[in-house]
Amino acid sequence: MVIRFIDFLGRSFLNLSEMVGQFFMFLVRAGIILFTTKLKLHKLFVQANRIGVESLSIVILTGGFTGMVFALQSYIGFKRVGGEQFIGAVVALGMIRELGPVLTGLMVTGRAGSAIAAEIGTMRITEQIDALVTLRINIFQYLVIPRILAGVAILPCLALFSMIFGIVGGYVVCVHILGLSPEDYTTSIRNFVEVADIRSGLIKSAAFGLILSWVGTYKGFYTEGGARGVGIATTQSVVTSSIMILITNYFLTKFLESL
Amino acid sequence: MSTIISIRDLKKQFGDKWVTQGVNLDIPEGMMTVIIGRSGEGKSVLLKQVIGLIHPTSGEVLFKGINISKLSDRELEEQFKHIGYVFQFAALLDSLNTFENVGITLLENGMKAQDVLPIVKEKLSLVNLSEETLYKYPSELSGGMRKRVGLARTLVTNPEIILYDEPTTGLDPITARVIHELMYDMQKKLKLTSVVISHDLEIFKYADKVALLNDGKIAYFGDAKTIWESDNPYIYQFIRGLPEGPIQTEVAHFKDKF
Numbered sequence: 381m382v383i384r385f386i387d388f389l390g391r392s393f394l395n396l397s398e399m400v401g402q403f404f405m406f407l408v409r410a411g412i413i414l415f416t417t418k419l420k421l422h423k424l425f426v427q428a429n430r431i432g433v434e435s436l437s438i439v440i441l442t443g444g445f446t447g448m449v450f451a452l453q454s455y456i457g458f459k460r461v462g463g464e465q466f467i468g469a470v471v472a473l474g475m476i477r478e479l480g481p482v483l484t485g486l487m488v489t490g491r492a493g494s495a496i497a498a499e500i501g502t503m504r505i506t507e508q509i510d511a512l513v514t515l516r517i518n519i520f521q522y523l524v525i526p527r528i529l530a531g532v533a534i535l536p537c538l539a540l541f542s543m544i545f546g547i548v549g550g551y552v553v554c555v556h557i558l559g560l561s562p563e564d565y566t567t568s569i570r571n572f573v574e575v576a577d578i579r580s581g582l583i584k585s586a587a588f589g590l591i592l593s594w595v596g597t598y599k600g601f602y603t604e605g606g607a608r609g610v611g612i613a614t615t616q617s618v619v620t621s622s623i624m625i626l627i628t629n630y631f632l633t634k635f636l637e638s639l
Numbered sequence: 640m641s642t643i644i645s646i647r648d649l650k651k652q653f654g655d656k657w658v659t660q661g662v663n664l665d666i667p668e669g670m671m672t673v674i675i676g677r678s679g680e681g682k683s684v685l686l687k688q689v690i691g692l693i694h695p696t697s698g699e700v701l702f703k704g705i706n707i708s709k710l711s712d713r714e715l716e717e718q719f720k721h722i723g724y725v726f727q728f729a730a731l732l733d734s735l736n737t738f739e740n741v742g743i744t745l746l747e748n749g750m751k752a753q754d755v756l757p758i759v760k761e762k763l764s765l766v767n768l769s770e771e772t773l774y775k776y777p778s779e780l781s782g783g784m785r786k787r788v789g790l791a792r793t794l795v796t797n798p799e800i801i802l803y804d805e806p807t808t809g810l811d812p813i814t815a816r817v818i819h820e821l822m823y824d825m826q827k828k829l830k831l832t833s834v835v836i837s838h839d840l841e842i843f844k845y846a847d848k849v850a851l852l853n854d855g856k857i858a859y860f861g862d863a864k865t866i867w868e869s870d871n872p873y874i875y876q877f878i879r880g881l882p883e884g885p886i887q888t889e890v891a892h893f894k895d896k897f
Contacts, residue, residue: 503732510692511730515744515792516719522747 406598410528413520423526424533431492431527431593432534438491439538440545442483447475447546451553455560467554468547468565469572475546476573476581482629484539485588489621493592496527497617500600501610509601524597531593532586539585543578580636587632588625595621643668643800643832644689649698650855651684658684660855661698666800671826671833673842673863675877676852677886682836683727685852686802689834690724691715702800723798727805729789731777737763738773741792762791765828766821783814787821794825801825803835807842819845840878843867851877853886 454467500523503509512519547569554560599617603609644666651659658681666672676682687693689700691707700707707718731740739746741762742755760770766787777785786806793801806822807815823845826833835842843849846863851874858873866874876884 506728507726507730508732510687511724511726511732511792512743513692514690514719514722514724515796516716517743517747 402602403598406524406601407528407594410520410524410594410597413518414525414529417518417521419529420521420526423522424529427526427530428534430495431488431530431589432538435488435491435538436541438487439484439542442487443475443480443542444545444549446479446483446542447471447549448553450474450479450546451550452558455554455558464560465564466568466572467560468550469568471550471554472543472547472569472573473577475543475550476577477633478581478629480543480546481535481539481581481585481588482625484535484542484585485592485625486622488535488538488589489592489618489625492531493596493621494614494618496593496596497600497603498610498614500597501603501613504600504603505606505609524601527597528590528593531589533589535585535589535592536582539581543581580633583636584629584632587628591624591628592621595624641668642666643703644834645701646685646689647699647701649685649688649700650696651681651688651693652696657855659688659695659698662852662855662857664850664857664860666832666834667848668832669830670847671823671835671845671863672848672850673835673837673846674850674852675837677877678838680852681855682852683804686724686804686834686836690722690802691718692724720796721799723793723796723801725786725789725793725801725803725806727808729777729785731785731788731792733777736774736776737768737780737788740777740788741795743792744795758795759791762794763788765794765825766791767817781814782810783818786810786818790821790825794829797829798831800832800834803833803837805836805838807837807839812841815839816841849874853877858885 451467451471454470455464458464458467458470500509503523509519509523512522551562551565554565555562596617599613599620603613605612642665646662646664646666649659649662650657662685674682674685684693688695688708691700691710695708698708702718702722705718707715710718732743735743738756738759742750742752742759745755745758746752759773763770763772768784768787768791772780772784772788777788780788790801790806801822803822807818810818819839819842822833822835825831835846843863843866849859849861849863849866850857851859853873859869859871861869861871861874866878869875872885875881876886
């Protein structure tokens with residue numbers, strides 16, 4: 381009984397180590413191919429369009445309404461201590477440093493990260509990836525690198541939209557609904573928000589772009605079985621990316637603060 | 640008759656299950672060799688080991704003396720110039736039209752579309768497809784047309800050998816015959832070596848050699864033209880579809896139980 385349990389633990393640890401190793405080697409391999417082969421720019425633009433432009437509406441919607449509700453909640457709290465004039469700065473800092481990048485990362489994971497896993501997974505189970513190999517096409521150059529690069533490049537742009545619309549949403553609620561003066565809102569933003577805050581938000585969103593496209597391509601690439609396998613890969617891609625984004629967010633925030 | 644591919648004691652294990660259990664087979668050059676066997680016997684796995692898409696657990700596949708199973712990805716890529724593979728369901732890329740699918744190797748290697756176009760047209764005409772199909776997507780093509788586009792795509796690299804994984808599965812008998820004749824014509828016209836996995840016994844009319852895979856090993860290898868006269872018990876049972884014989888079937892097990 382005890383030996384069986386130890387055997388189970390050992391096997392589980394080995395399987396986990398193998399999976400983690402394969403996951404990181406996937407990115408290393410993509411990195412090596414990126415720097416040793418010519419980048420296919422038009423494929424990068426196609427993926428940037430799919431991941432970025434097609435996600436823009438949900439990112440704007442999410443950012444806008446988050447800014448609005450954030451302003452509303454802040455107003456309730458700040459009114460009690462007489463600090464309404466700081467709401468603009470709080471909303472802006474929250475959106476720029478935290479909510480913009482994280483919510484964009486999570487929304488794009490749900491929309492584009494899952495699509496990446498499903499598309500590549502379907503290609504795997506229908507032998508399209510094997511066909512590419514036999515046709516002497518570098519599958520990393522063809523499938524993986526454009527998606528990862530597009531994710532890294534486009535997420536900061538999307539996060540920027542989320543930040544802007546969040547701040548605008550906060551403005552609409554504060555000025556037009558709660559009756560705060562426009563000057564109070566904008567002045568506090570000017571006084572308290574620094575370039576370093578925006579830089580921090582953009583770096584974080586680029587990291588989230590890397591995570592969601594890396595996990596999506598990896599899960600799709602190693603899909604097994606039929607339609608069920610694609611479903612599992614897609615679900616795992618969204619869950620893994622979301623958890624990784626939330627964990628990375630904490631450590632990255634701490635790291636960027638220490639700089 | 641020289642041998643172009645030698646398969647030596649090829650074994651493949653997935654988890655606890657052995658799929659190929661010591662396959663030995665010599666593929667003659669310039670001929671059509673058909674590999675038959677029951678479903679789930681590991682014919683596709685064997686073919687994928689031949690081209691290097693699956694690495695064997697042990698044994699070797701020698702293509703003109705080069706051990707395919709020991710090659711690195713880069714070295715294997717070189718061999719793909721000589722060996723083409725036609726997939727069971729064609730494996731055309733959904734997001735690309737016929738022109739892009741057939742010309743993908745050339746386009747991805749930097750050739751301009753206007754230079755690729757005449758080559759694609761030539762390969763499409765070889766498989767009897769008109770220029771009307773050029774800009775159609777796989778979803779707009781029939782099963783038979785997709786298989787022909789898959790074959791045209793393989794021909795773009797001018798391979799010496801083409802491996803076909805069940806090329807007529809899912810096709811009606813008329814279309815299946817068209818595909819068989821096309822494969823035969825290709826082989827004669829382009830002096831190719833063909834290795835075909837098939838369940839369709841009609842292919843014996845076009846084939847030169849037949850190998851029967853049973854229990855992960857080659858149970859029979861002989862001439863296709865005289866196969867119906869063979870007294871080999873395995874081939875006798877298989878081509879006549881008999882439930883009783885040396886090949887174990889679920890029907891035989893079922894009968895034994897009752």
